[in-house]
Amino acid sequence: MFKKSLMAGAIAATLGASGLALADDAASPVSFTGNVGLYSQYVFRGLTQSREKPAVQGGFDYAYNFGPASFYLGTWGSNISWLSDFGTYASSSLEWDWYGGFRGNFGSSDFTYDVGFLYYYYPGTVNPGANSGDTQEIYGALGWKWITAKYSYSVGNKTFAVDDTSGTWYLDLSASVPFGDTGLTGFAHWGDQKYSGTAAFLVGSGIDNDNLFSYEDWKIGLSYDLSKLSKTLSGTTIGTYYTDTDANPLGYTDLGGKNIGDSQWVVYLQKSL
Numbered sequence: 001m002f003k004k005s006l007m008a009g010a011i012a013a014t015l016g017a018s019g020l021a022l023a024d025d026a027a028s029p030v031s032f033t034g035n036v037g038l039y040s041q042y043v044f045r046g047l048t049q050s051r052e053k054p055a056v057q058g059g060f061d062y063a064y065n066f067g068p069a070s071f072y073l074g075t076w077g078s079n080i081s082w083l084s085d086f087g088t089y090a091s092s093s094l095e096w097d098w099y100g101g102f103r104g105n106f107g108s109s110d111f112t113y114d115v116g117f118l119y120y121y122y123p124g125t126v127n128p129g130a131n132s133g134d135t136q137e138i139y140g141a142l143g144w145k146w147i148t149a150k151y152s153y154s155v156g157n158k159t160f161a162v163d164d165t166s167g168t169w170y171l172d173l174s175a176s177v178p179f180g181d182t183g184l185t186g187f188a189h190w191g192d193q194k195y196s197g198t199a200a201f202l203v204g205s206g207i208d209n210d211n212l213f214s215y216e217d218w219k220i221g222l223s224y225d226l227s228k229l230s231k232t233l234s235g236t237t238i239g240t241y242y243t244d245t246d247a248n249p250l251g252y253t254d255l256g257g258k259n260i261g262d263s264q265w266v267v268y269l270q271k272s273l
Contacts, residue, residue: 046217
């Protein structure tokens, strides 16, 4: 709990400083933005990462706009438990992501692009014979107004602690549609996680990573901009969503018998700066 409180405090302090920097020079091509949030649980690609327990999340981004595009760097963190729940780590309570890339519009159109690199870092003590959860992905996304298609490709051979996964990828199709000037936004998502290769413990079993770990997930939800109620709540959003997967329980049931790919409800409160 101390680590989680420390992380949340550090992020909040950093974001506060970032907000002051933006106020000092509104015309600068350099910007710092951030967010902090409290979630009823952390769900990633349809899988609960915190075993249905609350999660504190936050991050910040640096961006430099050079006309037609922007270069960005950022970091984001959340408490997790899944690596310990599966016996992969003796202790692990944090996901810490680092990313960077380029994004912009195609000319003056509503079509957008985003390409970059993302590193998922999981500090902790890895159990003997297990793989680190650390994962690296390159990604590319195309968008139009409220619709985005994103493709992420794992560049390592041990994706989220599964070995022999070279060529593993994830496809994300998402839509986020505001309902006029009401402050309400509806959002939906479908994803396809495709694993390749055969992990060492599956060799000779007739089962490969695709059979055990590949799955599809989907999500539907609603958010509300609280600034519609009060200007003092500017940048504050509440929301909820429902998510589910067709993940194979044999690949996603932890040591305590919990299938992390089961359907989940999530509610959250988030503040952007």
